[in-house]
Amino acid sequence: MRLHVPVFQMAAALLLMASCAAPSARHSTGRDEWGHRPGPKGFRTVILDAGHGGHDPGAVSRHTGQAEKDLTLDMAKRIRSELGTDFRTILMRSDDSFIDLDDRVMRANRDGDAILVSIHFNSGPSHIRGPETYYWRVDSHGLAVRMQRAMTHASPAESGNRGLVRRRLRLTRNPQIPCVLIECGYLSHPAESRLCASPDYRHKLASSIAGVIRTQAASGDAGTGPLPRPIYAPPSRPTDKPE
Numbered sequence: 001m002r003l004h005v006p007v008f009q010m011a012a013a014l015l016l017m018a019s020c021a022a023p024s025a026r027h028s029t030g031r032d033e034w035g036h037r038p039g040p041k042g043f044r045t046v047i048l049d050a051g052h053g054g055h056d057p058g059a060v061s062r063h064t065g066q067a068e069k070d071l072t073l074d075m076a077k078r079i080r081s082e083l084g085t086d087f088r089t090i091l092m093r094s095d096d097s098f099i100d101l102d103d104r105v106m107r108a109n110r111d112g113d114a115i116l117v118s119i120h121f122n123s124g125p126s127h128i129r130g131p132e133t134y135y136w137r138v139d140s141h142g143l144a145v146r147m148q149r150a151m152t153h154a155s156p157a158e159s160g161n162r163g164l165v166r167r168r169l170r171l172t173r174n175p176q177i178p179c180v181l182i183e184c185g186y187l188s189h190p191a192e193s194r195l196c197a198s199p200d201y202r203h204k205l206a207s208s209i210a211g212v213i214r215t216q217a218a219s220g221d222a223g224t225g226p227l228p229r230p231i232y233a234p235p236s237r238p239t240d241k242p243e
């Protein structure tokens, strides 16, 4: 019998089963409340969540005047077109409308065999630049590692940013599918905000992100390092203190 599951994935799954008091399904597709399992492979649906929208502009660059909500929507559409017909791609919003975070989570939970990528641009002290990736679920770690690697590779410079971060946010903890939140760059950094204003650069980023999604679907977590420890923490609420 040929084994279709790479040995390391089986080892990771066994390790997870041994270390969790209540192991969840061994399959890495389908809905799962905790996500204490290896990352997804072979998924067909990609939900692209353009952050902010409508009355919520997100960050606004004082260097270019661009609003985060417009850039995130542009990125979502670019990633969709890069993915072509190989995946069923769903845009959380396809126009300048506002969707509450909890409604975004509910929408994401409609699809089982899917991943969610929430797209943002950052703001902070003016010397900080470079992409960041946030995840919380164990099954989102590989995807997050790949996203951060690919965006860092596409980015010409970095300074003082947080890189890859495990953080319990409403869009990293609450969806019942693998999910990551990416910050494509700092709109508060003069040079990076001009870079993000360039359609060529956004094309390059979108193409890297689409490449990550393809690789994750084809290879699962292969080459993304050991899985993080499971954390039993409640869903994220708007009233939570920042972690």
Ligand SMILES: [Zn+2]
Residues within 6 Å of the ligand: 051, 052, 058, 059, 068, 120, 121
């Ligand atoms: Zn944002």
